[in-house]
Amino acid sequence: MRIKKYRSMLYVPGNNPAMVQQATIYGADSVLLDLEDAIAPDEKDAARDLLRHHIPLLDRENCVLTVRVNGLDTPLGEQDVRAMVPLQLDAIRVPKVESAVAMQQLDALITELEREHGITQPVEIHAMIETARGVMNAADIATSTPRISALTFGAQDLLADLGLRRTDRAGLTFPRGQILMAAKAARLHVLDTPFIDIEDEDGLRASAEEAKSLGFTGKAVINPRQIDIVNQVFSPSPEEVTHAIRVVGSFNAHKAAGSGVFALDGKMVDRPVVEQAITVLRLADIDPATL
Ligand SMILES: CC(=O)SCCNC(=O)CCNC(=O)[C@H](O)C(C)(C)COP(=O)(O)OP(=O)(O)OC[C@H]1O[C@@H](n2cnc3c(N)ncnc32)[C@H](O)[C@@H]1OP(=O)(O)O
Numbered sequence: 001m002r003i004k005k006y007r008s009m010l011y012v013p014g015n016n017p018a019m020v021q022q023a024t025i026y027g028a029d030s031v032l033l034d035l036e037d038a039i040a041p042d043e044k045d046a047a048r049d050l051l052r053h054h055i056p057l058l059d060r061e062n063c064v065l066t067v068r069v070n071g072l073d074t075p076l077g078e079q080d081v082r083a084m085v086p087l088q089l090d091a092i093r094v095p096k097v098e099s100a101v102a103m104q105q106l107d108a109l110i111t112e113l114e115r116e117h118g119i120t121q122p123v124e125i126h127a128m129i130e131t132a133r134g135v136m137n138a139a140d141i142a143t144s145t146p147r148i149s150a151l152t153f154g155a156q157d158l159l160a161d162l163g164l165r166r167t168d169r170a171g172l173t174f175p176r177g178q179i180l181m182a183a184k185a186a187r188l189h190v191l192d193t194p195f196i197d198i199e200d201e202d203g204l205r206a207s208a209e210e211a212k213s214l215g216f217t218g219k220a221v222i223n224p225r226q227i228d229i230v231n232q233v234f235s236p237s238p239e240e241v242t243h244a245i246r247v248v249g250s251f252n253a254h255k256a257a258g259s260g261v262f263a264l265d266g267k268m269v270d271r272p273v274v275e276q277a278i279t280v281l282r283l284a285d286i287d288p289a290t291l
Pocket residue numbers: 010011012013018019020022023034037038156157194198222223224225
């Protein structure tokens with residue numbers, strides 16, 4: 001089975017045929033075809049039709065395909081889900097999720113559609129947490145159905161819902177931490193919000209590095225120019241991989257000799273240090289069992 005990677009997820013407005021056709025060629029791990037906030041209200045039906053026609057033509061070999069549907073509290077949300085599930089997406093991204101019950105209802109609808117259309121590879125749900133209510137219910141949402149594989153942190157909507165300005169970053173500290181912990185406790189991916197200044201490469205790199213150090217799996221991007229930096233930040237460096245290989249190899253040798261703790265280059269190595277090294281190896285597509 002293909003391992004899904006989510007270092008970079010490229011948002012593509014679902015009503016732009018040229019952008020949709022090119023979406024998978026830029027090297028993003030995932031594309032995120034949007035039917036929600038990038039689409040004006042009178043373009044919603046046309047965007048859904050456009051995706052219905054173009055998705056089957058996309059080259060999906062190295063790219064995870066997700067669609068952001070409209071909110072499930074609007075009639076558009078269900079229409080989008082009904083149109084998109086038969087297209088065999090990898091995941092549906094649901095905006096402004098506020099309750100576990102809403103996710104269970106969506107799970108039931110997707111299950112019905114998969115059965116009706118003979119879809120055998122289950123469509124995952126990525127739940128976007130981007131309102132105060134969603135933040136307070138994040139842990140329940142994360143465990144509401146096994147179909148949820150990721151939580152995402154949506155900064156722009158949260159700023160709006162919390163009555164904050166774009167510069168009020170401090171107000172996002174608690175919500176972001178809560179979403180991260182809810183996702184980690186449920187063993188889900190957790191995906192960061194895009195950096196919206198497409199001209200500021202240093203700012204993008206700093207934002208991605210901060211997200212990585214907090215434990216995010218990856219970051220949404222809004223422009224192809226942002227992909228390389230985000231992929232780079234969320235990939236381990238060759239030095240990190242070499243070190244991780246040494247840690248795991250040395251640990252195995254010490255374990256065989258009956259020791260669970262030792263020093264490597266003057267630093268202690270024990271089980272949790274080895275687990276950190278294994279995380280690095282997995283990100284580099286190296287199977288630790290082969291070392
Ligand atoms: C808060 C939220 O909800 S964020 C999610 C919703 N927002 C979005 O989806 C926005 C997606 N991004 C965009 O629409 C655009 O990148 C914008 C409006 C931000 C900037 O547009 P531009 O100034 O035209 O970007 P730029 O000049 O870098 O475009 C260069 C090329 O990349 C293409 N491109 C730009 N953005 C994208 C994209 N997101 N997906 C695919 N192709 C893209 C352009 O079509 C152009 O192609 P061309 O050279 O063949 O003509």
